[in-house]
Amino acid sequence: MSVFSLSQAIASLTSTLKQLEIHQYGEPIIQLSVPVAPLPSIAWLASQSCYPKVYWRGRDTQEEVAAVGSCKDFAFEDAVDDNQLCAAYQQQRALSSNPEIRYYGGVAFDRNTDCWPEYGRAHFILPRIELRRSGNNYSLLINLNIEINDIECERQIALDALQQLSPPVPLSAPNKIHLLSRSDRPNQRRWRELVNQVTQDKFIQDTPKVVLSRLTQLEVNEKVDPWMLLASWQGRNQNSFQFGFQFSPDSAYISCTPERLYRRRQRELFTEALAGTTTRGLNEEEDAQLAKALLDDCKNSHENQLVRQHIVDALTPLSNYVGADELAKVFKLSHIQHLHRAIRAELKPGVNDFQILLALHPTPAVGGLPRDSAINFIRQREGYTRGWYAGACGYFNKYESEFAVAIRSALIEPGRINLFAGAGIVAGSEADAEWGELENKLATILSILTEV
Template identity: 45%
Template sequence: MHSTHPIEALKYQLDTLSDSAKKGFMRLSTPCQVDNLMGWLSVQSVYPRLYWKARDTNAVECAMLGAIKAFDSLAALQADLAALAEAGGQQPNYFGGMAFDPGMPGWEHFPACHFLLPRIELKRHQGGATLSLNLRFDDRSSCAEIAQAYACLDALVAEQPLPRLQPLVYQREDRPSQQEWAAWVGQVTNPDHLGHTPKVVLSRETRLTTSETPNPWALLSRWQAGAADCFHFGIQLTPHEAFIGCPPEQLYKRDGRRLITEALAGTTRRGRDAGQDQAFAAELLADKKNTLENQCVYQQILTQLEPLSSQVQMGEAHIIKLRSLQHIRRLIHAELHHSVTDQSLLSSLPPTPAVGGVPRESALAFIRQHERHQRGWYSGVFGRISHASSDLAVTIRCAYIDSEMIRLYAGAGIVAGSQADEEWRELDTKIADIMSLLGMG
């Protein structure tokens, strides 16, 4: 922020709040100037720190600090949403995510489910930027709430340019090794196994150990620049670790009772020129193995949505082009029943068949039995939830960073016809963008 004016403006609004206004949820906002939201986030001392930008063109960019309330279960989050909706007035946005497999041990400081109501929101939109202070009065003393809000405003500092990314010297270790991977693929593609489980999404953790890991916000900022048609997210619950990513896949977007989701599965690389690129795309759409992989995904999504919706429609298969990859995608539109909440959707949709497999339970059983690394929030969920609308991404194409190590994750859907060495190469292609940013490509 170029001046202290926005902070002073919020303090003034806080000072002049009438007692009758101090109930439920309230958002105080003021225009401000900011060049780089991640440069602003990176220098703040308040935690948690979150960043979110949805995939839509012209999406609002959000940086968040602090937590007024945090919820470690969907039931608690839904109860809070419902209580505020019933009280009327302004409605907040909650941000957070969920692990791939909430029943399994995960990453140390990342609960299986964690959504929070941020204290500070800095948003950049086409018309400029807005700094907001969130307040919550219902179940806390208004004096304490205002004192906490003041303390948070006083802690804010001006943005700084992000540090430059230096190429890293690192030790690389893949879990599983290529040999173990080949054995797993052999087991999944065995006709006896395919008979009951036609698709399992196997994943790999690539550990890069280095003397000094990069600033996560500098890394995300560079990554974002080359990942146009993707979601962009980052979360630091503590100063010592961060989870960032640029996922291409939407879990769902809800506007009132209208829902959009997608089947994104089936992968090929980009071509050297437009002609080769088109040829690869046409080959992908015609390819039996990849078409089967996509079909496994959309059939399961349709099955899950059916009891929740009054109508469901599926679009045509088409190709989406990312920086290094092309995927098959089908959009799915649904009209939800009145009683369906985000809790119902998040209890039934993830893990999607694009990151777990089909049928879900037997695919998960294989993953739990074989994968020794912890997926944590990789291939889980991250995004925004509010009473009126929600937008959530599937957390693929991501990195988990602590002070000693960067962990990169990639997965591949194994179906009839999958070849172990081809799928291993696909894993490398999926982490190629971030590897090149780290000076390792």
């Protein structure tokens, strides 16, 4: 099969669009695709003038997507119950039998509270144009939606979108950001109060884990390129999920997160318990010692075991089989390392992605146990709106889906960078040590922002 340059790929899709006959497909969502020579995906995305922009790179799937424009979306800004979300999800899946049709988006941490404008409590889009990489193979795709528009209208919109595409321009090198100020919510004094409340014997007897988090706001006097920042972050943590959503020029949410919520291939499901944290060592010997201490630490092992058991219990009603690692392993990132247990399930026939999302999200690794009482405490006491932080972000199609838990993440706004970090509070947790863990979790992104 011939591989086209970007300009040749655009010309080929343009020619196909002009000759397109709707009866060839018989479905309201149509996708056209041509192979294209390798392109730097994030640089290509940053060079485009069209919104929204979406980026996705799997942790261990050799897959990368950069996408622009919206062919179809469904978003919920206001209060929504799970039945509405499930109905919207099923409606989208029914529009095409093509397994390559993908919706990208996210679900907020807490769908019962107000969320960030544009992102909402849930927001998924079918992009107009996608650049996809699978291994070393790249494709340029364009999607058409004739559910609402007629074919001639969609054809012209698609042709115009192709003509607006720009070649990639190299990303600028990261420069040191001049920070005007930093504020933390909750601040350290309030953090101590919250940790002390959670670790009281009477509270922790009924709610053995609450994941408290902190919003760190950096005020800046310059424009921050979210895609340059994500590319730099990506270079530091290759074994993480990387994704970004920019629905308009003024706001972008990016993440370089280690935690998988789940990956589904037909009825096969993969998920994990990722909880329990320590730092990295300055050399191999110290690193190994810290890893061993993490494995032997009762507080961290208990926290990971709570997460593992909850996920197994949540999946059991949906599955014919659920298996989980008995022993934890160490998952290493650039500045920290986590305890990790892999979990696999064989889903029952007919179980869909939204049932899985409802069962697993938010996990005890970002909310707590029992889920409802932990989230109620977070909602009432934490002091800020998490939005998509600790939410579920990813994609779904007819037969396959993947979602990550958005823990290492940043919301970029004009004049402000919002950073997020959390820590699981269980019996034995100490407030100042957990505050230090928050700092460790921000170390990578802060080093990118403040280095020369």
